[in-house]
Amino acid sequence: MRCDKRPRDETVEMVNDHLKFMITNKTPPLLMAWWNDMHEFRRTEIFKHLGFPIDIMRFSPDRDLIEALISFWDSTSNVFRFSDFELTPTLEELGDFTGLGKDLRSKTLIAPRSVSGNKFLEQMHIIHPHKECFDNGLISLEFLYSRYGKKEGFSDYGKQLKNGQHLPTWEKHKQEAFMVAILGTMIFPRRDKKINIRLSGIVVVMMKKKKFTILPMMLADIYRALAKCREGEDFFEGCSILLQMWFLEHLYRHRFATNFKSKWTNYILSHLDRMKELVDKLPKGVKAWRHYLLKLTASDITWNYHWFPASEVIVMSFYRPFFVLTGL
Known part of the structure; x- marks a missing residue:
């Protein structure tokens, strides 16, 4: 029996092992x-x-990935810091990923x-x-x-x-x-x-x-959950499934820059189809995920899967004062 009682990184877990980090699974x-x-x-x-x-509702999140990601989060800058690059979910990405990003400037x-x-x-x-x-x-x-x-x-x-x-x-x-x-x-x-x-x-x-949008509130809640977990909370009070999907999309080798504005396809529902190409390459268990993330470099990341016109970019700093107010 291990003293930290975390699930084993092997596929078979002992019955007496208890989860230390929890999410809505x-x-x-x-x-x-x-x-x-x-x-x-x-x-x-x-x-x-x-x-x-x-x-x-159709998905089950990977608790091990979310727990591993927490240790790479920098709450002072709201970014994940890896070996030679930084990555963070933005309003533009989540907006088009979820279909809620249309005309954000006017909302x-x-x-x-x-x-x-x-x-x-x-x-x-x-x-x-x-x-x-x-x-x-x-x-x-x-x-x-x-x-x-x-x-x-x-x-x-x-x-x-x-x-x-x-x-x-x-x-x-x-x-x-x-x-x-x-x-x-x-x-x-x-x-x-x-x-x-x-x-x-x-x-x-x-x-x-x-003319009102819930999108900044959703992103703010994810930021808030990441910050609280970085400080020691063991339950992720944010939408862990959206966070997981956003991150895994950066690991998938998209064949072209996706213009969400011109596509009517449900990008969340089609996420699993894209992940089929990754399923055998992704780690299993918290320890394996941490080791994988430690070795992750900028060359392993797909940077251009999200496309949007420069005229529609929303300056993130405009919303930052709002982030600390949205905890439910």
Whole structure:
């Protein structure tokens, strides 16, 4: 038995080994069931607001890679420092990678605002919380799923929901509740797996105002999670799947510079197809990943997979004061 209790770097792990570093490693079954039961029209409406990140539900992140990457993060400059180069996720990359980067210059970034329990219920169109209660501004996925995820939610909670007993209205509210659920579980995850009720305010803004964007908030949360883990936190409270995809795309030998602006393909959904060429070359285990990253050089990195016109570059320093304010 090893004293640090980390999983072995071999493919076979001992049953008594416990994870030291944690991430959101899979999609909650309730969330996936909710999505699978969603009407296609509602899925399309959700996609209009959340873009390609919806499809991260299909992926399981590599915990070992995320843990290994942490030690290379420089929180003072917001960059990963490797042997002879630096690398960092930018708004432009994540914007086009996720499909949320269109017209960023003209959009206003969304920041979380305080939401009371009563306001949350109002925004989620719930009249009575029944026996459930809010725990320091947090709510469970089960709370939302029971009312809007299950097919029986319309009948079981009919008198507790503000829909006038009108099924199409309930379906619309179901869409809004799902957006809160996926943001709280997959995009802005917490160690306790609870959902911050402030996210309902974010969803309201996204639904009503097209000139607002959640993208800087997503990137800021990844930066914040990296900084906290570098300081000793052992749970990554950011979207680890997006971070992993962004990094691995730089290891893949793209055959040309990808112009996301002219492509309608879902670049997140097609990520696994590209990674099939890398699967046998990538390390297995934290120790192996660290050794690999230590030897990584600039010549191993694909620098031109992301293409965007110079006129659309957004100066990162403009957003930096915002980064310290977005923790949920």
